[in-house]
Amino acid sequence: MGLLERARSLAPADREILADLTVVLSWAGRDREALARFATLGEANAPAYALAAAAVSARRSGQTSRAVRLYRLAMRRGDDSLETRLGLALAEAARGDAAAARAAVDAAEAIAPGNPRVREVAQAVDRTLQPDPAAVANRLRSSARTLGVERATADAISASPGASPATIAMLSDTLMELGRPFDALIVLEGALRANRDDRALRRREALALASVGAPELALMRGQGVLDVAEDRRIRNAANAFLVRWGAQIAAPDPRDPASRYARTDAALAAIDAAIAAWTPLGAEAAGAVRNARLDRVVALRDRDRMAEALVEADALREGGALPPYVREAVGDALMAERRPEEALEEYRAVVAADPAALNPSLGLFYALAELRQWQEAREIADRLERETPAFRTLRGPEPPAEEWARVDAVRAGILWRMWGDDLAGAEAEADPLAAAAPMNSSLRALRGDIWRMRGWTEQALEEYETALTNDPNALDLRLGRTEALLERRRWADARAEIETLGREYPANAAVRRLVRRLEIHDMRLFEAEVTGGLQRGNQDPELDVRTRLWSAPIAEDWRVFGGFNLRTGNTVNGYLTTYRAAAGAQWRVPEAIVTGGVTFDMEGVDRGGAFLNATIRLNDQWTLDGTGEITAADTPLAALRAGIHADAAGVGITWRQSDLREAAASFRVMEFSDDNTRLIGFARWQERVMNLPDWKLDLQPYAYATSNTRDNAPYYNPERDLEVATTGALTWIAWRRYERDLRVRFIATGGAYWQENYGWSPVVALRWENQHNLTDTIALSYGAGWVRRDYDGLSEDSASVTAALRWRF
Known part of the structure; x- marks a missing residue:
């Protein structure tokens, strides 16, 4: 080097000396001096070997772009050496151009295949191109904070091709932290194709698969790479997925209990196996065992094993609070077990945790409605209808999809009206929905139920049967049809369907109610009635006691009965007690009773x-009645005391527009044995003018008229009379729980009575009555009242009592 410096001092502009000095200085690692001498020489005058030496010094000095230019210029001027090509690869890698760096390595390999130096540089290039994984993760987190998660995710995906397994692992972990498990799978997918045996990447793939809701696939892909705790957690998730699958996916044969519950039974078996395997491990697996038992509560609910679900939930509460999804299942089980007060508490907790959740909100609505807390139930129904959209937005370019949950949300408002007896309001909402969605079995069944409850059983039956042609397995349609068959007195058809439903859905609450209804239908019936006080047509108060015992149905359509009546009281002719024994049969078919x-x-x-009494049904609105009696039961007690009997016959017609309106008229003739003929006419109109859930008010204007052909009979026998009045009946549903209830009725009548030769006088009556359904087989009513009316111009005041019992056994 000293010789070169002395030679340069003698000839400072000599290009060969400057070129040699650049090379020697670069060999010596004196890169700054080498580049200074090279600058004096100039790129235009430099030979290829000097360019290559300057490129090395530029690369080592961090001037990567200059180094790349010098290497390529040296190669153009004839330097085709292996080291120059490898130097270019290192420079391209240093400036971050992975493709150019790897192309340079490939070119060097082509001219020197198998050369260890090429392999050494290739590894150096790879190390240079791979950034620090921790630094990559930190950059992504920073990008997510400053530019947003979407931008950070896009950067991670673009950085993944060709990245090292360590970097891929960091990218995946960071995306999982950002809540982007699907994107983590995208990053992992390419790396795993080249590194299928990389255990760290396989483990991360399994965790991401579990996070996106594919735990079964996660277990399969993660076999042998998950730690014990991770395997238990994902296996619990897989079992929970089986539980959800069993509840949501329609069975191949929904009428077969084994098929209907096959998936849920498989989930229960898997959960039970996991619990059995993990319980002996003690504290190590206690968390996993508890999670499995929590999922078991949900599966038992789905399996209709409600009592077991509640026992399991009670045991789990001892270890801590239950999560909301389990409390929802507990609420459902409590409702099925007819414990709505407790269910209400569970649903409230779940809705408080997630106010937007539909199913617990519906559960809360049902519990409130069962407890007749109408205002809050209505608020929930209105909220669900308001907040559940008709369509939901999908990701990407897909158009919005119909939100099927809205049917359940709207249905809650309709049910609120149905259960509150506002059937007209329910029909007004349900009818257009069912008409617009004729293939929706739920809406068609709902409309049929409303029509049936309004008394239009034939119309409802047609609705059920038409809709069943589209969906023959729809349980709600089948239930409604069976109810209508019973109400239409098609006993054999109803019995066959109830027996079938009982086999197919033995745990279903609605089916159990139908089975019970048939059991009650098949029972014997005892009826007893007591009335005391002033009755129309009798001038003096009397006491009537009537009993009747009915057999169980015979050959479906027949029943036989026997009975006993007692009448006692004072008459103008003295005190009398009469006894009547009766026996007979009843024939009940769809068209008549x-x-x-x-x-x-x-x-x-x-x-x-x-x-002989007959009621003929013409259609859903019209009914005809006919009666005929030898020794009429309502012969005045005073007439019987005088040894007079009467025979009677009558006809009537009733028009029942709906549950809110009804009209009837009748005409009757009584022939007394003293040659008196009594004609009786009666007409009424009934209108419900108030129809709140717990309060009903019915008004019934009526007219009652009689005429008699004989004067001076020994019983009350006006030549002609007419009573015109209006009765108002206020009903308060004071309490109701399933089949048991208490209705309190306050009845007031006010009007006028006209009697030939005596003119008009007021008629006033007040009555109170309690109506109890004590069980589904025992009904009891009792009450008292007061009436004031005129007989032959004289006012009579009388207290009255009523009591009745219906007992099926």
Whole structure:
């Protein structure tokens, strides 16, 4: 070097000396001096070997772009050496051009295949191109904070091709931290194609798969690489997925319990196996065992094993609070077990944790409605309808999809009206929905239920049967149809369907109610009624006691009965007590109910008799009635005391527009044995004018008129009379719980009474009555009242009592 410096001092502009000095200085590692001498020489005058030496010094000095230019210029001027090509690869890698760096390595390999130096540089290039994984993760987190998660995710995906496994692992971990497991899988997918045996990447793939809801696939892909705790956690997630799958996916044969519950049974078996395997491990697996048992509560609910679900939940509460999804299942089980007060508490907790969740909100609505907390139930129904959109937005270019949950949300408002007896309001909402969605079995069943509850059973039956042609397995349609068959007195058809439903859905609450209804239908019936006080047509108060015992149905359509009546009271002719024994049969078919029998009276008039009553159903609105009696049961007690009996016959017609409106008229003739003929006419109109969930008010204007052909009869026998009045009946549903309830009725009548030769006088009556359904087989009513009316111009005041019992056994 000293010789070169002395030679340069003698000839400072000599290009060869400057070129040699650049090379020697670069060899010596004196890169700054080498580049200074090279600058004096100039690129234009430099030979290829000097360019290559300057490129090395530039690369080592961090001037990577200059180094790349000098290497390529040296190669153009004839330097085709291996070291120059490898130097270019290192420079390209240093400035971050991975493609150019690897192309330079490939070119060097082509001219020197198998050369260890090429392999050494290739590894150096790879190390240079791979950034520090921790630094990559930190840059992504910073980008997410400053530019947003979407931008950070895009950067991670673009940085993944060709990245080292360590960098891929960091990218995946960071994306999982950012809540982007699907994007983590995208990053992992390419790396795993080249590194299938990389355990760290396989483990991360399994964790990401579990996070996106594919735990079964996660277990399969992560076999042998997950730690024990991770395997338990993902296996619990897989079992929970099986539980959800069993509840949401329609069975191949929904009528077969084994098929319907096959997936849920498989989930329960998997959960039970996991619990059995992990429980002996003690504290190590205690968390996993608890999680498995929590999922088991949900599976038991889905399996309709409600009592077991509640026992399991109670045991789990001892170890801590239950999570919301389990409390929702507990609420459902409590509702199925008819414990709505407790269910209410569970649903409230779940809705408080997630106010937007539909199913617990519906559960809360059902519990409130069962407890007749109508205002809050209505608020929930309105909120669900308001907040559940008709369409939901999808990711990407897809158009919005129909939100099927809205049907359940809107249905809640309709049910609120149905259960509150606002059937007209429910129909107004349900009818257009069902008409617009004729293939929706749920809406069609709902409309059929409303029509049936309004009394239009034929119309409802047609609705159910038409909709069943589109969806023959729809349970709600089948249930509604069976209810309608019972109400239409198609006993054999109803029995066959109930037996079928009982086999197919033995745990379903609605099916159990139908089975119970059939059981009650098949029971014997005892009826007893007591009335006391002043009755129209009798001038003096009397006490009537009537009993009747009915057999169980015979050959579906027939029942036989026997009964006993007692009447006692004062008359103008003295005190009298009469006894009547009766026996007969009743025939009940869809078109008619016909009841006939024989009677025998003792005391007053000892005489046999007979009766025949028929009610003919024309359609959902019109009904005809006909009666005929030998020795009429309502012969005045004073007439019987005088040895007079009466025969009677009558006809009537009833028009029932709906549950809110009804009208009827009847005409009756009584032929007394003293040659008196009494004609009786009656007409009424009934209108419900208030129809709140717990309060009902019905008004019934009516007219009642009689005429008699004989004067001076020994019983109350006006030549002609007419009563015109209006009765208002206020009903308060004071309490109701499933089949048991208490209705309190306040009834007031006000009007006028006209009697030939006596003119008009007021009629006033007040009555209170309690109606109890004590069980689904025992009903009891009792009450008292007061009436003031005129007889032959004289006002009579009388207290009255009523009591009745219906007992099926």
